[in-house]
Amino acid sequence: xxxxxxxxxxxxxxxxxxxxxDYLVVTDAGLPLPENVNTRIDFALKPNVPRxxxxxxxxxxxxxxxxxxxxxxxxVVSPQMHEEILKRFTNIPIEYMPHVQLKEAxxxxxxxxRSGEFTPFANVILVAGCAY
Numbered sequence: 078x079x080x081x082x083x084x085x086x087x088x089x090x091x092x093x094x095x096x097x098x099d100y101l102v103v104t105d106a107g108l109p110l111p112e113n114v115n116t117r118i119d120f121a122l123k124p125n126v127p128r129x130x131x132x133x134x135x136x137x138x139x140x141x142x143x144x145x146x147x148x149x150x151x152x153v154v155s156p157q158m159h160e161e162i163l164k165r166f167t168n169i170p171i172e173y174m175p176h177v178q179l180k181e182a183x184x185x186x187x188x189x190x191r192s193g194e195f196t197p198f199a200n201v202i203l204v205a206g207c208a209y
Contacts, residue, residue, distance in 0.1 A: 083139060091116045091188040092139045097207040100186040103133045105199040116188035129194035130161055137165060143206030144169055148176035151198035158196045
């Protein structure tokens with residue numbers, strides 16, 4: 078039995094297979110999970126379980142991120158969530174795009190990881206960096 082770290086085998090596998098410049102999307106409960114993306118991990122159990130930030134923090138313990146992409150709408154609709162996300166990414170580029178465009182970009186992801194978050198626009202595309 079694994080004694081720590083990520084216990085979910087699908088998530089552990091996805092993170093281990095992620096390479097430089099791959100997209101990983103951590104989502105709220107409402108973002109569609111495109112059919113064409115091979116790895117879709119849905120942790121949503123009930124409203125706000127698990128929380129988006131908890132899932133994001135868990136993923137960030139395991140991978141290097143060189144850039145993030147957020148929906149422009151988060152700035153106005155969910156400013157507190159926006160600020161919480163920004164706290165986690167102080168030294169990397171942040172790109173914004175309209176939510177409709179973010180949904181399209183998520184179709185290019187290596188994997189999608191869905192939380193139970195009910196805060197609007199709590200979605201982030203993580204662009205994987207390189208550890209060396």
